[in-house]
Amino acid sequence: MTVLDPILDPVALPSIDDIRDAARAIEGSVLKTPFLPAPRLSQLTGAEVFVKYENLQVTSAFKERGALVKLLSLTSAERAAGVVAMSAGNHAQAVAYHASRLGIPATIVMPATTPFVKVEATRAFGAEVVVEGETLAEAQARANTIAETTGAVWVHPYDDAHVIAGQGTIALEMIESGIPLDTLVVPVGGGGLIGGMAIATKALSPRTTVIGVETELYPSMRAALDGQPPECGGNTLAEGIAVKNVGRLTLAIARRFVDDVVLVPESAIERAVNAYLTLQKTMAEGAGAAGLAALLAFPHRFAGQRVGLVLCGGNIDPRLAASIMVRELARAEKIVAVRLIIPDRPGVLGDIAATIGGCGGNILEVLHHRTLLSVPAKGASVDVTIETHGPHHAREIEAALEARHYKVERLATP
Template identity: 45%
Template structure:
């Protein structure tokens, strides 16, 4: 029955949202568009983690994706669909790191110039990788928001095409291809846990998942230091933050997207937050037990499961490991945070 649902996705549409909408057929088209370039990342199980969590966990390893994160999916889908004048002056973007690499790689592959604005505290590894993929990098501001505002001003002067990291339907469609792969790899998923920054990843994935099977629970995870989507989803606190902080730099966004949030509101079942200690614990577990060094944003969904904050009780739980571009110099800091926070967890000690 579920695979019949999958076949229908080519022609099925999400409901209209404020006059705009994301179509599941666009996610399927993006999947076909990306096939020659992106990796079909594995959906891994771990007997150790299954025992710790008391349920079956399936890790979607986007840390093994080209450029080290899922972001290449949305960036490449957007850039390969550009035509005519949209290509003439190259592309410009703002990013905390992973989108930058995805845009740089995709633009170079398409023969386009790319200029990327990144926060001043972006990990050096992400800056160097972005330059290595062929982009010009400008470091500015405390967070993504300041880098974004600088990039928008530059775009207005140069006429380059802006590639938004999340608030764009073609970008969301590219990110939604992760969900399509996951249900092909495990047709019995009943819960999927997804990290949330601006919301492009969860919007695209939730649209696909809920149209595939409305009974699948979709849970978003934010950092306690950047809970804009959490606040807006729960109807509490500020939905536009003055400051953000934490070790999950990939999801430290001050404001949720205007296009992403209607999809989040419609299709996501819950949004939770995790602390830096929670995230660090997940990073260290992944490193020690699975020999995978993932970044803070990439560990956030697993952190929500480990800490019990996601409240998963399903038999087949998908966890999106969104990226692996971690800073090696911070391993000792992550270890200290994990040690300080391990007593909070209902799992075996480190």
């Protein structure tokens, strides 16, 4: 049964019964995604990790669940009037896809800063896309106007009881798998995902701790729980949870059912995206990897625990994913760049290449400078980017170059 919250009374919060009803409603239309052990992530983090792969949904994100529950709740008249939503990504595609499937006209307002690939993906799912506003707030204002003038039903991305109940079906599936969890770690944007999952978890597995994760740049839920105004801003890899204001419903749920919310740095999110790519061979966007980022940022907090993670989305730009992988190779010193001051005479470049190759290094790039004022007039500098086996191997190559009487300076890698 629904529960009345004293702060929001008489507004009803979703209950475990609502979540069970939602699960029955979406069965066969939304994938019951795998919930699997991840031994390599367990080795990396020191926790016993299990991953729920919501990136395998048709739109590559969990948002389909809540969007479909909301759409199925509409009356015939409301369906005929259509729906309107505002989103820069996953919610837009989820509403567009399931509205098209159900024959419901859908208008999606997306800010002008939305990547072109996401705009086209939303159009491809059958929605009318309106690109307007530089910010999500401006786009939402436009969506509100469309709803008021056309009578279309507003489908909120998180602060809606039907949407929250739909997202809660993820936890329901995790619990029904029979894998007992010490801790559930969930990314937090507006709070719809953790709200639904926390309700289900505390109803069916009350001993399981529910931890939310936000990026340090957008600590909206953490600030709201602390009674402080949020200080949000900056470019984040986890744009899917870069929300400045959490919902009224979701905040009330978090106060009651969420045990804690932690903040993670951007570097941890990068590491988590890379770990999913290289260790699990699966695609995670920044927001989707935030749960794993918490385990990487606070390993002692989760060590030895059986932890459930939600890989809630995989819509990441391939170029960005490639850049993250290269950056992580640089952090691990598996790619290093050095500058050598050399005499400007024939055969020197060949000697450098032979020295590096003799140590087992692989040259990725060479830049040769003769006109820099920092080198002698009869000298030159060479910047060499090298693939190595790691820090020890990199130092071995540098030592071999120094033994050939080259001055070696380590450079910052891209």
